[in-house]
Amino acid sequence: MSDLLKVHLGDRSYPIVFGEDLTAQVHAIAAELAFGGRKIAVVTDRNVARIHAKALRVLFGESPTLAVAAGEGSKSVAELGRVLEFLAACGLDRSGVVFAAGGGVVGDLAGFAAACYLRGIDYYQVPTTLLAMVDSSVGGKTGVNLKAGKNLAGAFHQPHGVFIATGFLRTLPAREFAAGAAEVIKTALLGDGELFAKLEQSPLSPGDARLAGVVRRCCEIKAGIVEADERERAGEGGRALLNLGHTFGHAIEQVTGYAQYLHGEAVAVGLCAAARLSRRLGLIPDSDVARVEATVAAHALPVRVRTALSIASLMAVAARDKKARGGSPRFVVLKAVGRASVVGSVAPDAVEAAWREVGCS
Ligand code: ADP
Ligand code: ZN
Numbered sequence: 001m002s003d004l005l006k007v008h009l010g011d012r013s014y015p016i017v018f019g020e021d022l023t024a025q026v027h028a029i030a031a032e033l034a035f036g037g038r039k040i041a042v043v044t045d046r047n048v049a050r051i052h053a054k055a056l057r058v059l060f061g062e063s064p065t066l067a068v069a070a071g072e073g074s075k076s077v078a079e080l081g082r083v084l085e086f087l088a089a090c091g092l093d094r095s096g097v098v099f100a101a102g103g104g105v106v107g108d109l110a111g112f113a114a115a116c117y118l119r120g121i122d123y124y125q126v127p128t129t130l131l132a133m134v135d136s137s138v139g140g141k142t143g144v145n146l147k148a149g150k151n152l153a154g155a156f157h158q159p160h161g162v163f164i165a166t167g168f169l170r171t172l173p174a175r176e177f178a179a180g181a182a183e184v185i186k187t188a189l190l191g192d193g194e195l196f197a198k199l200e201q202s203p204l205s206p207g208d209a210r211l212a213g214v215v216r217r218c219c220e221i222k223a224g225i226v227e228a229d230e231r232e233r234a235g236e237g238g239r240a241l242l243n244l245g246h247t248f249g250h251a252i253e254q255v256t257g258y259a260q261y262l263h264g265e266a267v268a269v270g271l272c273a274a275a276r277l278s279r280r281l282g283l284i285p286d287s288d289v290a291r292v293e294a295t296v297a298a299h300a301l302p303v304r305v306r307t308a309l310s311i312a313s314l315m316a317v318a319a320r321d322k323k324a325r326g327g328s329p330r331f332v333v334l335k336a337v338g339r340a341s342v343v344g345s346v347a348p349d350a351v352e353a354a355w356r357e358v359g360c361s
Contacts, residue, residue, distance in 0.1 A: 005216060007138060007223045009230055012158040016137065016223075018216045022126075022165040026059045029124065029161065033097055041090045043083060043110035044101045045070040048128050051171050056101060059126070063099075064090045068109065072258065075105050075144045077153065083113040087121075097122045097160070103129035103176075104136040108154070111142030115157035122160045128168040130180025131264055134187060134218040137162045139226045139239075149322070150250075150258075156231060164219070166212045174300065177206050179264025181299040182245075184218055186271055189292065190244045191221040193338025200291060203298040240342045243323060244332040245270030248354070251318045255309050261302075268301035269358055277346065277354040278334040288337055304359035311355045315348065 002019035017025050033040060042065040044056065049067035056065065066086045068074040087096065100110035100123060107125050114123035127133045143154020169177065181204050188196035195217055204214060222242065229238030249270030253261055261269075275292040278284045293303045318329040325344065331351070332340050 003212070003216060005219055005223065007158075008227050009140075009158055012140070014159055014161050016162040016164060016216075016219055018164045018166070018212050018219075020165065020167045020212065022163045023055075023058055026126065026163055030060065030063075036095070038095045038097055039090060039092050040064075040097050040099060041087055041092055042066070042099045042101060043068065043086075043106055043113070045074065045103070045106050048102045048106070052101075052128070052168065055168075059101070060099065068106065070105075072105060072145070075109050075150075077144055077146070079109060080113055080116075080144050083109060084117055087113060087117050092117070092121065094118050094121060097124065099124050099126060100159075101126040101128060102132070103127070104132045107132050107136045108142050108151075109144060111140075111157055111159065112144055112154055115142055115155040120157065123157070125159045125162040127162065127164060129172055130169055130177055130215070131183055132180075133164050133166070133169075133215050134180065135183045135222070137164065138219050138222040139242075140230070150253075151322075164212075164215055166215060169206050169211065172206060174206075175262065178300040179262040182264035182268040182271065182296070182301055184214060185292075185295055185299065185301075186242075186244050186267060187218040187221050189271065189334060189337060190241050190332070190340035191225070191338065192217065193336065196291075196295070196337050199299070200295045203295070203300075236342055240323065240330065241332055241340050243330075244334075244340050245272075245274045247318055247321055247323070247329050247331050248273040248314075248358075250321060251314045252305060252309065254317045255313050260306065265302055268296050268299075269303065269305055272296060272303045273354045273358045274332060275334060276357045277331060277350060280350040280353055281333060281343075281346070284334050284336065288334065291337060292334075308359055308361045311352055311360045314355055314360060315351065318351075 005016045040063045042060050046067045047070040098114040100107045125137045127137045140156045140158035142157050143151045146152040232239040245267045249266040252266040275289045279289050
């Protein structure tokens with residue numbers, strides 16, 4: 001059984017296919033490409049290559065495969081160079097096609113390589129983490145990190161198709177699954193109160209029968225937002241809404257040197273901080289803050305920072321956030337559970353209070 005969602009972006013439109021196992025669907029595309037004389041190259045990481053060796057062989061047969069080191073360290077300019085050289089060594093021409101099979105790191109890196117190689121070739125995504133399935137596989141943001149910061153070099157390059165096979169999640173470490181769940185909770189909070197209520201009633205788990213449906217709904221919400229604002233140009237609303245919890249979360253990641261929190265864990269605390277800020281601004285009642293915290297906690301995610309972080313440092317970092325405008329960070333706030341909006345100037349007192357309430361000092 002598979003199910004399909006179309007992301008409408010004019011001539012960059014593409015389908016996302018959902019199912020537990022999508023071997024047949026990937027084979028059909030690979031056969032079609034081969035029939036058209038188009039070469040395929042696969043990029044994955046070493047964990048996925050080891051754990052899913054058999055599945056990758058079934059999916060891609062003898063296609064040349066590059067397995068980069070697992071982890072954020074591979075989202076580097078140096079690794080981008082290696083991927084580009086690999087594509088060249090495989091003899092890909094303009095009709096060549098890249099398959100990115102892995103988590104967000106592989107998707108961002110291989111997607112960016114596909115965007116640069118011969119000024120842009122087609123690529124398909126086969127996300128294998130929950131985070132990549134609900135977040136990085138919709139929207140076409142690709143890129144690598146620079147010494148000066150995360151995702152500072154990149155391109156918008158929409159995939160030609162995305163295959164979301166939730167069966168891959170069975171082997172995902174619990175901590176990584178939880179980190180992906182943070183983006184699911186985020187998406188529900190900003191766009192679907194009913195989905196949030198479902199997560200609230202019973203938290204998601206790796207073998208969950210609802211998983212494919214929930215992932216699909218998250219992609220649908222994100223696709224709707226991206227379709228309306230592909231390049232994040234809308235002042236109010238638009239893609240910026242997807243940053244709910246992220247102004248706080250990015251600051252936590254940066255202040256802790258990207259060493260203590262997975263992205264999703266920092267976002268989890270960020271969602272709680274955003275809820276508290278929204279409460280301070282009189283937008284939502286205490287009971288909604290409690291709902292957000294309980295749901296975050298039920299997904300094995302932190303609701304407070306693990307050790308107190310300096311509010312002054314966090315505020316300084318947030319002011320330099322890539323999404324800040326003229327030194328004042330933009331915050332996404334909740335207007336209700338399931339509805340969010342962007343505010344440009346928030347009184348620093350309110351932000352400080354939110355930081356304090358999630359354990360910073
Ligand atoms: P993310 O998708 O969260 O952005 P990564 O791409 O770094 O992050 O993936 C997180 C970790 O999970 C990496 O160590 C990666 O090798 C590993 N991983 C990815 N997919 C799977 C899977 N299906 N089973 C087990 N481990 C996986
Ligand atoms: Zn995120």
